[in-house]
Amino acid sequence: MFYLLIIVIYFNHHLLLHTTSASSLLFTLDNVRYSLSDRVLTIPKLGALRGIHIDYENEYYKKYNLVNIEAYLGLQYGLYHGRFEPSKERFELHPTTKVSKQIHFGPACAQYIWTNQSELIRIRTEKFAKEYYPKLLKYIEKQNEHQCLYMNIYQPQIKNLKELLPVLLFIHGDGYDIGTGAAFDGAIFASYTKAIVVTINYRLGPFGYTRFLYFVGFLYLSRENKGDYALHDIYTALHWLKNYVTNFNGDPDRITLYGTGSGAVLASLVVMLETVNGGTGTIKRRKSLVHRLILNDQTFLSPHMTSIVNDIPSYEKDILSHLSCSTLLCLRNQSLIKTKDLLELNTYSKDHGYINYIKPLEYPFPFFNSLLDTKIDHTSPLRM
Numbered sequence: 324m325f326y327l328l329i330i331v332i333y334f335n336h337h338l339l340l341h342t343t344s345a346s347s348l349l350f351t352l353d354n355v356r357y358s359l360s361d362r363v364l365t366i367p368k369l370g371a372l373r374g375i376h377i378d379y380e381n382e383y384y385k386k387y388n389l390v391n392i393e394a395y396l397g398l399q400y401g402l403y404h405g406r407f408e409p410s411k412e413r414f415e416l417h418p419t420t421k422v423s424k425q426i427h428f429g430p431a432c433a434q435y436i437w438t439n440q441s442e443l444i445r446i447r448t449e450k451f452a453k454e455y456y457p458k459l460l461k462y463i464e465k466q467n468e469h470q471c472l473y474m475n476i477y478q479p480q481i482k483n484l485k486e487l488l489p490v491l492l493f494i495h496g497d498g499y500d501i502g503t504g505a506a507f508d509g510a511i512f513a514s515y516t517k518a519i520v521v522t523i524n525y526r527l528g529p530f531g532y533t534r535f536l537y538f539v540g541f542l543y544l545s546r547e548n549k550g551d552y553a554l555h556d557i558y559t560a561l562h563w564l565k566n567y568v569t570n571f572n573g574d575p576d577r578i579t580l581y582g583t584g585s586g587a588v589l590a591s592l593v594v595m596l597e598t599v600n601g602g603t604g605t606i607k608r609r610k611s612l613v614h615r616l617i618l619n620d621q622t623f624l625s626p627h628m629t630s631i632v633n634d635i636p637s638y639e640k641d642i643l644s645h646l647s648c649s650t651l652l653c654l655r656n657q658s659l660i661k662t663k664d665l666l667e668l669n670t671y672s673k674d675h676g677y678i679n680y681i682k683p684l685e686y687p688f689p690f691f692n693s694l695l696d697t698k699i700d701h702t703s704p705l706r707m
């Protein structure tokens with residue numbers, strides 16, 4: 324049974340200052356000691372891992388009853404073999420004869436870097452552009468289109484542990500085209516809640532959602548380009564945790580999915596839509612991987628999700644013409660269509676308005692229409 328919680332989380336202001344914006348989830352703490360862990364965690368297939376020891380058990384944080392954390396950063400949970408391909412779990416991360424230091428975040432998924440602050444203010448908010456985005460930049464400047472599916476695991480160090488700990492998988496927001504799991508401080512969250520906290524990257528923008536249905540010449544494009552790659556990535560992360568989280572003292576049967584903003588929309592879709600079968604592209608019902616669900620700020624029933632987007636075929640053909648492409652093979656050809664060509668779709672404007680993933684109705688983009696038009700018999704959120 325799912326527990327759907329629409330919540331506002333509030334900790335003591337020394338720990339987390341929360342508003343309904345995902346921006347407040349990016350923060351750092353003073354008086355915390357970080358060091359290379361002296362523990363080596365050996366996991367079959369994954370190899371020997373050494374993480375970061377984060378010390379909260381000091382006088383400054385004593386009144387909050389926090390525990391120390393072992394953090395394993397930059398674990399690659401998934402692979403995809405090319406652009407617009409579904410992801411699959413990654414096994415055998417490292418040879419067992421070598422200890423891998425998981426002490427750095429993996430690169431963020433490909434996204435447009437906004438250098439024109441006035442343009443960013445125009446499509447977002449002044450606070451987002453001036454206060455939040457400059458802080459986020461240090462987490463997203465290093466990015467990779469081809470391999471970006473990394474997770475960070477924050478493990479509470481509890482003495483005399485008698486049972487496996489609940490697991491919280493955090494899905495970051497920031498509007499479908501910006502962000503990274505690294506910007507969320509899972510350490511303090513894990514220390515306070517005594518749960519395993521996991522943050523992930525998933526594909527964004529054109530790489531995570533686009534599905535073009537038409538050739539420029541009014542001919543259909545192959546339907547294998549479904550446009551549900553961000554959801555595939557989240558399912559891949561859930562499968563990875565189901566298989567391996569016990570090695571981190573996490574309970575695979577108590578995984579809570581926590582999404583904020585656009586991440587909450589995705590989290591609710593993960594639970595409410597038919598599940599994507601292990602990266603094969605087929606869709607069928609099965610036992611859920613998610614035990615509980617926490618949504619902050621939005622759901623798949625948010626107004627911009629239930630609106631009807633008109634003239635998608637015309638829009639798709641316009642974009643394909645803009646890229647001088649007419650086939651899926653062309654779009655996947657990285658020597659013809661560079662990463663920056665697709666990312667610059669964020670700045671492209673013609674008759675359809677400014678492309679913005681936050682408002683698919685106002686700025687049409689073949690996004691959730693494509694998710695609801697795969698093999699789910701045209702089921703809309705309102706009918707579910």
